[in-house]
Amino acid sequence: MFVGTGSDVGKSVLNAAFCRIFMQDGYSPAPFKAQNMALNSFVTPDGLEIGRAQAVQAEACGIPCSVEMNPVLLKPSGDMVSQVVLNGKPAGNKSASKYFLETNRDALFAEVMKSYHRLAERYNPIVIEGAGSISEMNLWDKDITNMRVAEAADAATILVADIDRGGVFASVYGSIQLLPPNQRKLIKGVLINKFRGDESLFHEGRRMLEEISGVPVLGVIPWFRDIFIEQEDSVVLDHLKNQPQKGKINIAVVRLKHMANFTDFDSLRHVPEVNLYYAESEDALTAADIIILPGSKNTIADMEMLRHRGLESVLMRLHQNGKPIYGICGGFQMMGKIIQDPDGVEGNVSQTKGLGILPVETVFKGKKKTEQCRFEFLNDDNVKGSGYEIHMGVTKVDGNPLCRLNNGENDGCFLNEKTWGTYIHGVFDNASVIREILRQVNPDIEINFSLRDLKEEGFNKLAGLVREKVDLERIYGFIRK
16 A cells, blocks of 8 residues: 655555556556545446546556446535545535535445455455545544555555655654554555655665664655656646747647646647647637637636636637637536536536537536547547546537437537537547647648557556666565565
C-alpha cells in the first residue's frame, strides 16, 4: 500500500508504476483505492463509474477496470458539496459535514472492504493507494481509505513524500510518529518522490531520514516530465504552459471552476503540431485557432461564471467570426439555448441561459448515464472511434445530431464542421476526430497518433525508472511474506 505525507505527492503515479512492474514480472496485480475524491472519472465496461486514476492503474496492470477498484468516489460540485458515487452509482449529493459526521463510517468501511476482498480473490498482489495525508488526526475516526485499510488488509505500507515541496524530514518523521503504535509498525519504508538535481547530494540526508524515522528509504524517484501518465488531479494543470505559440495550431480549452475529465485533452497535448493551453481571459481565447468547452460537474455555475467574467460575449463574437468551437458534455450543454435543473441535481439554481450557439436544450434528471460507446460521425463515416458518457443531463436537439452510437442512438449536435457538441468523453483520443478539427485550420494536415501506444510507452518508461531507483528486492520481500 502507498500512503502519503500529503496530497499530490505522487501516490497514484507510483501505484501505476508498481502495477506495471508486477505485471512485467509475471504477477497478476490490480489496483485498489477505497475512496477517491476527483472530478476525473471513467466508466467501467459494465457501465459503472470510478476514479480515473484506478482506470489508469488497471491499464498498467493490463486488465479491464472494475468498480471494486474504487468503491467510493466523491465528485465535488461546489466548495462544500460533493456527489457521492457508491459502487459505481450516484448515491446523492452531500455536504462535507454530512458525509463525514452523519454517514455510518463502519458500514461504509465494511462495504469498501467487500470490494477489496472480491479483488483479492481474483488478483495478486493488490496494489492499494491511500488518500491525502495519513497524519490528519481529526479524521482518523472517520478513515475508510488510509491506515484503517492498511490494517484490515495487513498491507506492507510505504510512505510517499514529495521532497520538491520542502520539509521532507518533518513530514516523514511527523507522519510516522503521529500514528498509533499498531499502525506505525505497518510502515515498512519510505519513497522520496520528485527529487531534482544530483541525487548524491542527498545520501547523507537519506541516512539521517532512516535514522530518525526508524524505517528504510526504499528509493529516491527523480522529478520527470518526459513520461506520459494520465493524471488524476487537476492541480497538474497549474504546471502546464498557458499561452499560445507561433507556428503551432493553438487550441484553447476554456478553464472552468468545476472542470471535469480534463484528460479528454491529453491526446491533443501530444500531437506535435498542436499547442494546447487552458484559457481564462479574452486575449487567450482570441489568440486560439480552436476553442473547446470542456465538461463540468456544475454546468449552470460554470455557465454563469463565464457570463460574470465577460467571456460569454467573447465566445459569441469568436463563433460569429467563424472560429471553430467544440463542446464536450457540460461544454456541449453550455453551447445550447438553456440549461434547466428543476430538481436541484447540480445545485440551487434552477436554470440559466446557454450561449445559444447550438439549437439544443438541456434538463438535468436524477438518473446518470454511464456507458462506454463507439461512434461514427454522421457527416463523415471516416470519422469514428470510441469513448464514454458520464452525464445526468437529457438534451433535446432541434437540429442535426453529430454522430451515431453503436447502440443505434444519436449523440450531440452538428451545426457545421467548425461547430459541434457531444456527450462523448475521450472523443479526442481518436486520431480521425483530431484530424477532423485540425483540418479546419490546416486542410492538408495528416495525423499519425495512437493514444494506446503513448500510454504503453509511458507505463514501460515509468516502470524502468522506478526499477532503477527503488530497492525492489526489499519490496518483493514484503509481499512474499
